[in-house]
Amino acid sequence: MGEQEKSFPDLLQHYNGMIFHLIKKLNIEDPEQEFYHQAVIALWKAKRSYNPQKGSFSTYAYAYMKGALLNELSRRSHFYDRHSLREEWFCNDETSGFIHETERHIWIEQISKSLTRNQSIWLKKYCLEGKDSTQIAKELGVSVSLVKSWRRGAISKLKKCLRKEFLQK
Numbered sequence: 001m002g003e004q005e006k007s008f009p010d011l012l013q014h015y016n017g018m019i020f021h022l023i024k025k026l027n028i029e030d031p032e033q034e035f036y037h038q039a040v041i042a043l044w045k046a047k048r049s050y051n052p053q054k055g056s057f058s059t060y061a062y063a064y065m066k067g068a069l070l071n072e073l074s075r076r077s078h079f080y081d082r083h084s085l086r087e088e089w090f091c092n093d094e095t096s097g098f099i100h101e102t103e104r105h106i107w108i109e110q111i112s113k114s115l116t117r118n119q120s121i122w123l124k125k126y127c128l129e130g131k132d133s134t135q136i137a138k139e140l141g142v143s144v145s146l147v148k149s150w151r152r153g154a155i156s157k158l159k160k161c162l163r164k165e166f167l168q169k
Contacts (some may be wrong), residue, residue, distance in 0.1 A: 008044060014041055015061060024064055026073070035069055042068035076162065114161055119154035122147060 019039040028035050045065035050057055108127060112120035121140070125131045133151060137144040149150070 008047065009084045011047060012040060012043060015058075018058075019043070019064060019065060022062070024068055026066075026069055026075070028069065035072060037066050038072045111158065111161070115154050115157055116150075118150045119157065122150040123154050126151070 016027070019036060022039060023030055027139045030036055042065040043061055046057075046061045047070075049064075054060065079148055083162055105128065108124055110121055115123060122133075122136060125136045125139070131139070133144050133147040
């Protein structure tokens with residue numbers, strides 16, 4: 001019986017080892033089995049879109065699942081890069097105790113010195129006031145894309161400064 005004729009539970013049982021192999025090969029820690037779930041969905045999609053004239057199903061399923069896992073890793077990495085600045089360094093939760101309000105202002109002022117005037121404005125409004133690009137643009141009377149370019153430049157400079165700082169230690 002070919003892969004397309006198998007029921008999905010049988011197919012999943014047959015390719016379960018391949019899924020775990022891919023997760024291990026890509027060095028993914030998956031305690032809550034979110035990536036496993038992504039691979040199962042990819043296997044199901046591969047079953048539906050498989051064309052026997054294009055090659056073996058196992059090769060197709062492997063590539064399809066690997067692509068889905070890499071896409072999910074990329075998506076999460078992109079999300080983390082875009083949202084980690086505020087969440088990790090400038091948490092506005094008073095109970096966090098990570099940085100007290102006064103210390104936060106002093107620290108922002110110090111790191112703002114390495115930024116342009118507009119990047120510094122973005123940093124202060126984003127991190128201290130909790131405003132997003134749309135709100136900042138509206139308040140300053142500029143385009144959202146301009147504020148986003150300030151953000152990109154600021155984040156890029158801050159990452160370079162942090163890398164330099166960590167390499168010196």
